[in-house]
Amino acid sequence: MMRREILMVRRAAKAALVLADPMTFVHRRRLADLAAKQHLPLMGSLREYADAGGLMAYWADGDELLRRAADYVDKILKGAKPADLPVEQPTRYELVVNRKIAGALGLTLPESLLLRADHVIE
Numbered sequence: 001m002m003r004r005e006i007l008m009v010r011r012a013a014k015a016a017l018v019l020a021d022p023m024t025f026v027h028r029r030r031l032a033d034l035a036a037k038q039h040l041p042l043m044g045s046l047r048e049y050a051d052a053g054g055l056m057a058y059w060a061d062g063d064e065l066l067r068r069a070a071d072y073v074d075k076i077l078k079g080a081k082p083a084d085l086p087v088e089q090p091t092r093y094e095l096v097v098n099r100k101i102a103g104a105l106g107l108t109l110p111e112s113l114l115l116r117a118d119h120v121i122e
Helices: 003-010 023-028 028-037 045-051 061-075 099-103 111-117
Strands: 016-018 042-044 056-060 092-100 117-119
Touching: 016 028, 023 028, 028 042, 042 045, 042 117, 045 056, 045 092, 045 117, 056 061, 092 099, 092 111, 099 117
Parallel strands: 016 042, 042 056, 092 117
Antiparallel strands: 056 092
């Protein structure tokens, strides 16, 4: 049994939240399998966590972040000084819900949540 799995069982975790990190991203399927084995809902920060078997994911829209980064690069290549460019916060977020996992966990998701979701995995 993995150390994290022992901690989840010993502390009687009710859910697992996985934050954006290269290490957790690489092991997202393993983390989702571990959470499922312990019958824990897993929420991740990127859509790929829900695709891998997590219950849901919520994070800034990646496509928007890439477009905005391209705008910054364009401004810098045209002579703008990076220190003069404002720091911007994301304005659009993406909610992904995995209905299949919810069923496997015995959870009934509110219709209002499903209607707000950008993507629902069946």
